[in-house]
Amino acid sequence: MSKTIALLGQPNSGKSTLFNGLTGSHQHVGNWPGKTVEKMEGFFTYNNEEYTIVDLPGTYSLSANSDEEIVTRDYLAEGNADLVCLLSDASQLERSLFMLTDFIGLKVPAVLLLNLMDVAEGMGKRINATAIEAKLGIPVIPFVASDKSDYPKLIQALSKAFEEKKVLNEALFESYYANETDIPYYAVKEIVADCQTQFRSDFWLAIKCIENDQNILNYCKEHLSKEKYAALSALITDVKRGNLHTGNCKFAIIHDLLKSAVNAPATKPTLSKFDRIATSRLWGKPIAIGVMILAFIVAMIFAAPIMAVSGLVPTLLSGPLHNLLTSIGAPSMLDSLISTLLPNIISFAISMCGFVMGVTFVFSIIEEVGYMARMAFVFDSLMAKLGLQGKSICAFLMGFGCTIGGAAGTRIIDNWGQRLLAIILVWAVPCAATWAVMPTLAQIFFGSGAIFVLPGILLFMFIVMAITAKVFGNKLAPKEARAGMIMELPPYHKPKWGHIFRTTFSKGLDIFLRALKVITVVSLIFWLLSYTESGNVENSIIYKIGIAIEPFTRIFGLGWQTFMAFIASAISKEAVLGVLSALYSGSGDVFSSTFGTASTTANLNEILPQAISKAEALAFIFATTFNVPCLVALAATHRECHSLKWTLKIVGYYMVMALLLSFVMYHIGLVVF
Amino acid sequence: MKLYEAQPGYSGEITSIDGDTRFLSRITSIGLTEGCKIEIMQNEKKQPVLLLSRDSLIAVNRKDCERIEVK
Numbered sequence: 001m002s003k004t005i006a007l008l009g010q011p012n013s014g015k016s017t018l019f020n021g022l023t024g025s026h027q028h029v030g031n032w033p034g035k036t037v038e039k040m041e042g043f044f045t046y047n048n049e050e051y052t053i054v055d056l057p058g059t060y061s062l063s064a065n066s067d068e069e070i071v072t073r074d075y076l077a078e079g080n081a082d083l084v085c086l087l088s089d090a091s092q093l094e095r096s097l098f099m100l101t102d103f104i105g106l107k108v109p110a111v112l113l114l115n116l117m118d119v120a121e122g123m124g125k126r127i128n129a130t131a132i133e134a135k136l137g138i139p140v141i142p143f144v145a146s147d148k149s150d151y152p153k154l155i156q157a158l159s160k161a162f163e164e165k166k167v168l169n170e171a172l173f174e175s176y177y178a179n180e181t182d183i184p185y186y187a188v189k190e191i192v193a194d195c196q197t198q199f200r201s202d203f204w205l206a207i208k209c210i211e212n213d214q215n216i217l218n219y220c221k222e223h224l225s226k227e228k229y230a231a232l233s234a235l236i237t238d239v240k241r242g243n244l245h246t247g248n249c250k251f252a253i254i255h256d257l258l259k260s261a262v263n264a265p266a267t268k269p270t271l272s273k274f275d276r277i278a279t280s281r282l283w284g285k286p287i288a289i290g291v292m293i294l295a296f297i298v299a300m301i302f303a304a305p306i307m308a309v310s311g312l313v314p315t316l317l318s319g320p321l322h323n324l325l326t327s328i329g330a331p332s333m334l335d336s337l338i339s340t341l342l343p344n345i346i347s348f349a350i351s352m353c354g355f356v357m358g359v360t361f362v363f364s365i366i367e368e369v370g371y372m373a374r375m376a377f378v379f380d381s382l383m384a385k386l387g388l389q390g391k392s393i394c395a396f397l398m399g400f401g402c403t404i405g406g407a408a409g410t411r412i413i414d415n416w417g418q419r420l421l422a423i424i425l426v427w428a429v430p431c432a433a434t435w436a437v438m439p440t441l442a443q444i445f446f447g448s449g450a451i452f453v454l455p456g457i458l459l460f461m462f463i464v465m466a467i468t469a470k471v472f473g474n475k476l477a478p479k480e481a482r483a484g485m486i487m488e489l490p491p492y493h494k495p496k497w498g499h500i501f502r503t504t505f506s507k508g509l510d511i512f513l514r515a516l517k518v519i520t521v522v523s524l525i526f527w528l529l530s531y532t533e534s535g536n537v538e539n540s541i542i543y544k545i546g547i548a549i550e551p552f553t554r555i556f557g558l559g560w561q562t563f564m565a566f567i568a569s570a571i572s573k574e575a576v577l578g579v580l581s582a583l584y585s586g587s588g589d590v591f592s593s594t595f596g597t598a599s600t601t602a603n604l605n606e607i608l609p610q611a612i613s614k615a616e617a618l619a620f621i622f623a624t625t626f627n628v629p630c631l632v633a634l635a636a637t638h639r640e641c642h643s644l645k646w647t648l649k650i651v652g653y654y655m656v657m658a659l660l661l662s663f664v665m666y667h668i669g670l671v672v673f
Numbered sequence: 674m675k676l677y678e679a680q681p682g683y684s685g686e687i688t689s690i691d692g693d694t695r696f697l698s699r700i701t702s703i704g705l706t707e708g709c710k711i712e713i714m715q716n717e718k719k720q721p722v723l724l725l726s727r728d729s730l731i732a733v734n735r736k737d738c739e740r741i742e743v744k
Contacts, residue, residue: 060699060702060703061698061699061701061702063698063702065695065698065699091728092727092728092729093728094704094727094728095703095704095726095727095728095729098701098702098703098704102702211694211698212694213694214694241690241691241697242694242697243694243697243698243701244690244697244701244706244707246701247697247701247702247706248706248707248708250701251704251706251709264728270714271714271715271723271730276715279715279720279723280715280717281717281718281719281720284720377720377721377723377732378720380720380721380732380734381719381720483695483696483699484721484733484734484735484736484737485721485732485733485734486699486700486703486731486732486733486734486737487703487731487732488703488729488730488731488732489723489730489731489732490730491730
């Protein structure tokens with residue numbers, strides 16, 4: 001049976017750095033049962049003993065303000081963790097020890113980590129961990145999570161803590177609450193003593209009741225006699241603004257813990273010159289956008305070698321495989337499967353891997369340095385309109401480059417519902433490939449009129465995002481859960497390159513394997529539908545379906561050819577021209593043009609305007625733009641949301657949305673042209 | 674005065690905080706309590722107010738600043 005350590009700490013306390021540092025690539029990501037909150041688990045072995053690390057969501061307290069907080073405290077209250085590792089930011093100890101004080105009363109063995117000791121020392125702060133340990137009665141460990149050499153010491157300390165099983169003794173801190181005259185601490189405690197459990201003391205329950213925590217009050221209602229609950233209710237109604245009183249007690253505890261244990265120079269931190277500009281109303285946004293453009297370029301440079309390999313795979317493998325299979329007389333179906341499909345699947349998965357790693361790399365730098373919080377700050381009011389945090393702007397800006405990057409970029413959002421909403425919204429942002437293909441198409445059909453199509457797409461991007469935020473926003477970012485920004489802007493740190501590279505690469509293989517799965521399944525389905533032995537499209541299943549449902553697709557303004565190209569655009573946006581070319585000139589089959597092995601015919605701009613009306617073309621351009629971005633983006637989305645249900649929901653939503661837009665555009669086109 | 678009226682350079686302490694349980698819990702957990710010392714670092718229109726408290730740089734959106742009284 002493995003031992004479970006839960007990591008508990010406020011945002012910016014270095015929790016994910018510690019998690020990655022302890023577990024490396026031995027991680028498992030899932031969801032907490034019944035909640036849209038991400039569950040991160042990892043493993044490591046020490047002295048032949050297996051340890052499970054659970055990375056609890058980063059929250060500021062253990063109240064019941066969000067699913068994240070409820071998941072966290074329920075997990076602890078059920079005694080799931082054998083040891084809790086509390087993290088605090090040593091450079092801002094007073095504020096970041098709040099989580100510790102909110103934890104007192106949960107009867108689980110714990111250790112306190114004073115993380116970011118290097119930063120604290122850099123500020124001239126001297127912290128006496130032994131003195132704090134003496135007052136707390138649990139191990140207190142000074143630590144630097146981004147420094148690999150600190151880990152052996154930590155793991156030793158953790159394994160020792162498992163033997164000693166030291167639990168915070170709430171009796172030491174009771175007087176603070178008892179002496180606060182505005183709260184009836186003892187009276188409440190006496191009542192709730194009836195429903196305390198092995199892991200959740202009457203002390204903890206009493207404080208939560210005084211804080212008017214509805215979740216806990218409901219729990220008490222279920223577990224107390226009617227009379228006792230009535231007495232409790234009466235006591236609680238008399239308490240006004242209980243949080244402020246308990247807050248004062250908590251900070252008084254912290255004050256006494258740190259008294260004579262921390263030696264800090266009298267210098268006061270100021271807003272640096274850069275910060276003054278980076279958070280200013282005038283320059284904050286341009287700087288943030290500039291940083292994101294730079295980040296995109298760096299991500300591309302990082303990904304370039306990997307992308308180059310992925311581009312080579314089909315070229316290097318397809319020909320030889322084809323020759324080999326022909327020489328041994330393999331049936332042409334098998335040939336197509338192995339020599340065309342297989343190399344492309346591998347190529348797609350490698351390129352996704354490259355891009356996600358590139359984005360992870362640059363975002364880790366921005367986050368680690370501390371600039372991410374500034375971006376969140378300047379874009380807060382704008383993103384709030386979509387029900388999102390300011391940080392999500394990074395994902396959208398990344399999305400203009402590549403949807404995969406956008407989806408991977410949502411990882412910086414610490415609220416699961418909002419993160420899923422951001423992933424969904426990123427799909428509405430046309431990526432670089434779309435911005436390259438659509439002008440070409442528009443040019444072919446509308447000549448100089450094409451200049452109106454691009455602003456039109458941009459306009460509709462905002463409209464689609466607004467609609468989508470409405471459709472999914474109520475569930476994923478409920479109005480009552482939306483709150484204005486109250487956050488800490490961490491001080492700037494120098495990035496720890498070793499840590500950033502380790503984080504980036506340890507994810508690489510995992511990304512590749514997950515991508516491979518989704519890409520294989522979807523590619524295989526598309527291959528089965530579009531494969532023909534003769535290369536004649538009329539023999540494919542997709543053609544038969546296309547013809548059969550053409551009366552239906554005509555409602556949306558699409559003929560069977562354009563509808564097929566629309567379907568192919570969900571695999572790859574670059575495929576659109578090739579597929580149209582294949583269908584209208586008979587120059588290749590749908591499958592190989594979608595997977596990029598067939599070339600586009602040169603006289604496309606003569607054939608297409610003759611075959612497709614302007615209204616249909618307009619409908620088609622909008623339909624493909626807002627269709628599923630591409631197969632790899634779909635795989636990336638599945639990887640980010642770990643939910644097949646949500647992935648399918650998103651796919652379905654965008655297909656319907658694209659066809660609705662197609663319908664609208666077609667009818668506008670009929671009037672205009 | 675209200676927190677959003679305090680100009681950069683202002684230093685003083687929070688005299689009262691008002692609001693629902695949820696807000697009180699959030700504002701307390703970031704370290705802002707009645708009686709705690711603060712210094713305003715930046716206060717521009719349509720942006721959260723930036724202040725320094727307990728050695729931390731904290732952003733509080735304007736609407737919530739209306740519920741915080743400083744002296």
